[in-house]
Amino acid sequence: MKFVTVSGPPSSGKTSVILKVIECMRNSVEKVGVVKFDCLTTYDDILYKKAGVEVMVGLSGNLCPDHFYISNIDDCVKYGTERGFDLLISESAGLCNRCSPHIKEVLAVCVIDSLSGINTPKKIGPMLKFADIIVITKGDIVSQAEREVFTYMVRETNPGAKLLYVNGLTGQGAYELSSCILEAASTNTLDGKKLRFTMPAALCSYCLGETLIGEDYQMGNTKKIPFQQTRNSVEKTWKDFEETDQEDRQEPACIDSLTIIGGQDKSGEKENVKLTIQAGEVICIVGPTGSGKSRLLEDIECMAKGDTPSKRKIEIEGRHLEESRLVAQLSQNMNFVMDASVCDFIKMHARSRKITQMEEVTEKIIQCANELAGEKFTGNTAVTQLSGGQSRALMIADVAFLSSSPIVLIDELENAGVDRGRALELLVQKGKIVLVSTHDPILALLGDKRIIINNGAINQVIETELAEKENLKIMRQMDNKMLALREAIRKGEKIGWNMSDYFVLNEFEKEGNL
Ligand SMILES: Nc1nc2c(ncn2[C@@H]2O[C@H](COP(=O)(O)OP(=O)(O)O)[C@@H](O)[C@H]2O)c(=O)[nH]1
Ligand SMILES: [Mg+2]
Structure with missing residues (x-):
């Protein structure tokens, strides 16, 4: 057993x-x-x-x-x-x-x-x-x-x-x-085996049911706190963390390409696919809810070897692949739970990555997150006070500049007040492979290719056509118009005016301006 x-x-x-x-x-x-x-x-x-x-x-x-x-x-x-x-x-x-x-x-x-x-x-x-x-x-x-x-x-x-x-x-x-x-070893008895670490010693009056407090009642194996020493050790963990040796920084993993080799769909039929994604490409994953989009992301995350329900295999070409986690993930339910200012938060992450140009990178991330979010915040803002859009923007900028993972999986980055096009551009600039699972037509067309999932399998891989990219410009204009309406309502404005021409683009807007 x-x-x-x-x-x-x-x-x-x-x-x-x-x-x-x-x-x-x-x-x-x-x-x-x-x-x-x-x-x-x-x-x-x-x-x-x-x-x-x-x-x-x-x-x-x-x-x-x-x-x-x-x-x-x-x-x-x-x-x-x-x-x-x-x-x-x-x-x-x-x-x-x-x-x-x-x-x-x-x-x-x-x-x-x-x-x-x-x-x-x-x-x-x-x-x-x-x-x-x-x-x-x-x-x-x-x-x-x-x-x-x-x-x-x-x-x-x-x-x-x-x-x-x-x-x-x-x-x-x-x-x-x-x-x-x-792969665990088999064993039928633990007789004669040893614990990896000793149990604490006790055997004092309290072990035997004593409940009274005071020196007179404390007998046997007891220990007192050396107060002076304790005070010094309280701040130690943080100091340890801050003074970590900057020398032993490992080269981050670097991926040239990722290949998805088909397995089977939910009915056990063969998934006839072999798709290679190059570093710097954005791939969108679309399909009905429950069709298996998240399964594909999970297969990539665990680098499936034919051992997941989809039986897919994921192959990777690159360097230092064993050095760190390959996949960074961004999803809708993520939050910041640490009680820190934006600045301290980024610095803490930078320290864990043994980055030396701390000030520079912190400034860059804040500036970039502000560009993505639109609503400005500073380094002194507490991360827990950021709005949904600001949090998402900070997470994206942070992944782009500080995360060592060469693959980024984005699950449902819907319109949370973030410039999604710019966000994807930023991640791709850093040479990452970006996979986005989405229901949003704008996001779907922002990718170089889109994978259509049906019944648990990749059904089609469509390369985004030039004509679609042209249409994307119009879709983004429409989206901006919807955002403007959202903003107006938030400011308490009434929008009962004649809207029939509002969504028709004029010549200036058709040029890509708004
Ligand atoms: N969001 C989230 N919740 C989890 C995860 N793992 C466990 N939980 C929840 O955390 C709670 C405690 O989990 P449980 O397995 O009972 O913890 P145990 O006491 O260590 O056995 C439960 O409500 C779980 O549903 C996770 O990965 N993500
Ligand atoms: Mg339990």
Whole structure:
């Protein structure tokens, strides 16, 4: 039986990720069991049962949950073997953050979410530090910049681990994790195996039920805070971060081309496609809702090797491909969650990328974001106070100038007050491959090519014609007119005037002016 330990802070997405991984393994693993450790209560067993997964629950109650875990885990493995499981996964919350359930020679996974704050990787210590695989969840909610800063902090804490990004809601990235789990070693007993990290020592009066506070009641193994020392160490993490050695900067990955090799559609019919996209090209992905646009983006993100439901293969030509994450993502539900000014925010991202011309690049990004958004903001504005359009514009400018990823996936960049044409131009100038999934006809024609998706497969690839590009000019004029109306309504103006001629372009406008 294969056995894997999964740990991570509460609500980081462990159960969601495990369920998605099990779903991916349906065809390769017959019997999967989960053992869930918690302290007081859990509802995870309901979710596992609902998914048809056999689950055991261990609640530590008034005992240290980590000591409870290690005293019981071997019995769980033996039980799993008896039950005939092919795979047993243990889920535990790493409740005191001092411990780690990871065992030598047993595949160790740590799940951590990108919303938890950039210092969390250091705070949770051994659970993350001694993991073989670190899964980062909830990347769909935060900006690309925050994801990259967070990743940097994770790497600093555990440079040797494999980093995977999994979305616990959609399952994006779960295939790669399931492939790693399928390669885990088999074990039928943990007898004689060793923990990767010791449990904390305790055995004091409070372990035995004492509740009174005061020196007189403290007996056994206790420890006092050395206050002077603590104050000095509080600011240390930030200082560490700011003083990082600028020397060891890696060359960013550089892609020459990306090839999509067809797999199959939702009915299992062959997808007859081989499409090569060159660096600097913009490709739009269109098709009805649910047709499989996001699946294609996901295949690219995880560099599918025929192992996803679409059976597509993605091949890449380029340099330093192993060095960093290849794909940056921009989507509608992303937000800034850090409490920082625009300036500090960009600098933090620049630092994580070990960029030396910090001031210069910060200024450039702010200027560029202001051009894209129209509504001006300064470096002192808090990122959480930016409007939807301003946030999106800052995210785009930041990805263009600071993100190391050579591929940019944009999911539904609709008209949120951002000059979309200019945004795409900017990304392409930086030599990136840009893929945009959209329902918007203007955005669809802004690409060099558009991919039409139907029933889960690429149905057609259309090169944007010259005549379409000409029409695009008119469509953009119309769009600007709609925007002007939106603006008028926002200012409290009445628009009951005769509008019948408003959308007819005059000669001046036909020339491309407005
Ligand atoms: N937006 C988003 N939500 C997620 C993601 N992963 C998990 N969640 C949500 O986060 C919450 C906690 O997830 P859960 O799997 O129960 O966390 P656990 O306590 O670590 O097992 C649930 O509401 C999930 O739906 C993700 O990648 N993105
Ligand atoms: Mg859980």
